[in-house]
Amino acid sequence: MFNRLTATLLASTMLAGAAWAETTVTAVMHSGLRVLDPIMTTAHITRNHAYMIYDVLIAQDSDFQPQPQMADWEVSEDQQTYTFTLRDGLVFHDGEPVTAADAVASLQRWAQNDAGGQVVMDRTESLEATDDKTITWVLKEPFAPMLDVLSKQSALPPFIMPARVAETPADEAITDYTGSGPFIFVQEEFQPGISVTYAKNPDYVPRDEPADWMAGGKVVNVDQVKWVNMPDIQTAVNALSGGEIDYIEQMQVDLVPLLEGDPNVAVEVREPTGMQTMVRTNFLHPPFDDPKIRQAALKAISQEPVLAAMIGNPEFYQICGAVLGCGTPLGSETGAETLVQGGGADEARALLEEAGYDGTPVVLMAPTDMVALATQPVVVSQALREVGFTVDMQPMDWQTLVTRRASQGAPADGGWNIFITNWMVPEISNPISNPMLNGRGDDAWFGWPTDETIEALKEEYIAAADADAQKEVAEKIQAHTLENVLLVPLGQYTLPQARRTAITDMIDSPVPVFWNMQKAE
Amino acid sequence: MIGYILRRILAVIPVMLLVAVFVFALLRLTPGDPAAIIAGDMATPAQLERIREAMGLNQPLHVQFVTWVGQLLRGDLGTSLISNTPVTSMIGARIGPTLSIAVLTILMSVALAVPMGVIAAWKHRSGADYTVMAFSVLGFSVPVFVIGYVFILIFSLKLGWFPVQGFTPISRGIGPFLYNAFLPALTLTTIYVALIARMTRANMLEVLGEDYIRTARAKGAPERTVLFRHALKNAAVPILTVIGTGFALLIGGVVVTETVFNIPGIGRLTVDAILARDYPVIQAMILLTSFLYVLVNLVIDLSYTFFDPRIRY
Numbered sequence: 150m151f152n153r154l155t156a157t158l159l160a161s162t163m164l165a166g167a168a169w170a171e172t173t174v175t176a177v178m179h180s181g182l183r184v185l186d187p188i189m190t191t192a193h194i195t196r197n198h199a200y201m202i203y204d205v206l207i208a209q210d211s212d213f214q215p216q217p218q219m220a221d222w223e224v225s226e227d228q229q230t231y232t233f234t235l236r237d238g239l240v241f242h243d244g245e246p247v248t249a250a251d252a253v254a255s256l257q258r259w260a261q262n263d264a265g266g267q268v269v270m271d272r273t274e275s276l277e278a279t280d281d282k283t284i285t286w287v288l289k290e291p292f293a294p295m296l297d298v299l300s301k302q303s304a305l306p307p308f309i310m311p312a313r314v315a316e317t318p319a320d321e322a323i324t325d326y327t328g329s330g331p332f333i334f335v336q337e338e339f340q341p342g343i344s345v346t347y348a349k350n351p352d353y354v355p356r357d358e359p360a361d362w363m364a365g366g367k368v369v370n371v372d373q374v375k376w377v378n379m380p381d382i383q384t385a386v387n388a389l390s391g392g393e394i395d396y397i398e399q400m401q402v403d404l405v406p407l408l409e410g411d412p413n414v415a416v417e418v419r420e421p422t423g424m425q426t427m428v429r430t431n432f433l434h435p436p437f438d439d440p441k442i443r444q445a446a447l448k449a450i451s452q453e454p455v456l457a458a459m460i461g462n463p464e465f466y467q468i469c470g471a472v473l474g475c476g477t478p479l480g481s482e483t484g485a486e487t488l489v490q491g492g493g494a495d496e497a498r499a500l501l502e503e504a505g506y507d508g509t510p511v512v513l514m515a516p517t518d519m520v521a522l523a524t525q526p527v528v529v530s531q532a533l534r535e536v537g538f539t540v541d542m543q544p545m546d547w548q549t550l551v552t553r554r555a556s557q558g559a560p561a562d563g564g565w566n567i568f569i570t571n572w573m574v575p576e577i578s579n580p581i582s583n584p585m586l587n588g589r590g591d592d593a594w595f596g597w598p599t600d601e602t603i604e605a606l607k608e609e610y611i612a613a614a615d616a617d618a619q620k621e622v623a624e625k626i627q628a629h630t631l632e633n634v635l636l637v638p639l640g641q642y643t644l645p646q647a648r649r650t651a652i653t654d655m656i657d658s659p660v661p662v663f664w665n666m667q668k669a670e
Numbered sequence: 671m672i673g674y675i676l677r678r679i680l681a682v683i684p685v686m687l688l689v690a691v692f693v694f695a696l697l698r699l700t701p702g703d704p705a706a707i708i709a710g711d712m713a714t715p716a717q718l719e720r721i722r723e724a725m726g727l728n729q730p731l732h733v734q735f736v737t738w739v740g741q742l743l744r745g746d747l748g749t750s751l752i753s754n755t756p757v758t759s760m761i762g763a764r765i766g767p768t769l770s771i772a773v774l775t776i777l778m779s780v781a782l783a784v785p786m787g788v789i790a791a792w793k794h795r796s797g798a799d800y801t802v803m804a805f806s807v808l809g810f811s812v813p814v815f816v817i818g819y820v821f822i823l824i825f826s827l828k829l830g831w832f833p834v835q836g837f838t839p840i841s842r843g844i845g846p847f848l849y850n851a852f853l854p855a856l857t858l859t860t861i862y863v864a865l866i867a868r869m870t871r872a873n874m875l876e877v878l879g880e881d882y883i884r885t886a887r888a889k890g891a892p893e894r895t896v897l898f899r900h901a902l903k904n905a906a907v908p909i910l911t912v913i914g915t916g917f918a919l920l921i922g923g924v925v926v927t928e929t930v931f932n933i934p935g936i937g938r939l940t941v942d943a944i945l946a947r948d949y950p951v952i953q954a955m956i957l958l959t960s961f962l963y964v965l966v967n968l969v970i971d972l973s974y975t976f977f978d979p980r981i982r983y
Binding site: 181183184185189190191192193195262264304318320321322324340341342343344377379380381383384387388390391393518545546547548549551552553555570572576584587591592593594595 | 701702703706707708709710711712713714715716717718720721723724750752753754755760763819822826827830833834835836929930931932934938939942945946947
């Protein structure tokens, strides 16, 4: 009787499902999509959404090198004029051709919100569409990282939108989601924070080169991709085991054993560089207004116990003292010896004594509702206490933390001394876009360091003629950053992904992409 | 009667006004910044300030309150600060799953719990009574997420009878709806069965000791008539209250069950809005929940007259 009922229910469900597209990939992403404007937010889920429906002029490959995507480029001999030529066959989802005017309007909106874009615009003489396919960008002076800034794959990539959309003020969210990317946003099926559906763009013409990170041909082999948000990762794991979904973007490491041994599921690391976790101190208030005390904090901390508590399985973390990330072209570990090897406690105690630390309590904000940030404060607090700091670890939710970190008041009056956050390595791998390396006081990122040396070193980096010269400057930036303790890197980690084995040919990339992949029936 | 109903409905207005003021004040006193959620972690303080300005979050609180109340009076619940979607349509999309699972849960709970409670009282201090009581204690004590995971393990992963997660609206057919909704409803039913069965048993025990029950039995009325027509009807008023408040609780959102079974309901909408400090959504949800409570209580009060003709309004 019960089996008959189940069979009836199953049959009617299958009938209902028959109205779906032929091949649908259902993916559980790291969070729900709520904000749809990729120029207004640096949220990764919105960036991932934007890579589905928009395209970019140039894109980064796995060697962190810029490659043509919508456009090829030429640089004048004086290195001041960049000419981008749009390739043939570029069409928006509404059927209108992509023109240079669309690209110029998009770049202008992007540059208002992106730190790298603002740096480029400060050096821009003119940016204009010289004809339907040509964008001419004239600089006041040579700017070697120009193509790196335009091709970066995170926070914020310059996505190309129709000019009518890009004319929206940069602090107002767009309401028209027409792109020219390999997928089309299905607006009527969008449920903020719950699910979003993308249909294959039948008019998209991919490049001929093979896909490589964000560069190369974006060949779509499935009819539809559906992102479903599951706040409980255990539910996602169960759904993957049961064949109800095809892919989980970020697994919790402690749940990996649940999927081991399932022949229909593969668990793997597909994000080659991963995330950096790090400490930020407040430069405005004692005790961390004193560089010696910041140095003492850096010497007190060893990465191994932090990463062991946070991730547990060494397969998924990497001890790394590089401010610009390990596995990146500019990564260097100069000055991070105690962080990576431990053993800095005695030096930390000596520095505290030398600085005359008077036991001023250090207010450490500890978010309790973010799994990726919950353990580091506990380990860091203990490490600081062991060398003589008085630590006041204050648990709070992430929203309270983001409000409080904006306060420049004294820690006793609602301010703070320390918090910990995580970054994707590619987005901190360049000194121009790394927010921690902004030394402009009140205009800097939370913590507000005033550091003329780092600003001068960044100018030196911008003026560097070639990759070798840039690497040389990056080495100096690393040394100075750890000497002045603009941040304390706590190491890198990668969260594994999981997929049904029916999904194949996914490309390795820091941004999860759904082109190139195949789904076996 | 009609005058009473009108008076009760009119009484909703000051209640809702108080709730509105309280919610607005509470939210603005809680630390949090929707602009930070929108802009993301890499945004500079200057960028955040621009977004706050554009969203009107920098306006004085009384101006924000007057704007919001003005919108409410026009029937406009506002627009989500985060997703830029009208709150009415967000609630519209989420109320269906919550309401349909609440109705299914209450139907299943009443169908199981009332007979269980009646039998437990009828066979007082017997094996049946102790079994019902043991089930009640267990159903009420085990956390709902544990019950949910156990059901998923048995019925979805081992037996493959039901899906692990998801929701299909009833508009796509009763079969697909039940296929998705049965396990979450069953999970919630374990709690409500425990609650309603205990309440039914306690009230039935009290009524079964009354003189008119002895009289009915002495007249030779069949036991079924004694139990269901004489006893249960007289024991119904407190049972109805429990069912009614249980239903209101279910409509307010059962966030743990919605999370475990990935149901896009009201509970998750509210929690997500709170975590993101999406003020218009939180305000609308609390107002809606308060209104539903007032409404359900009114319906319960009116239903008393059906079961107990002595009650008059």
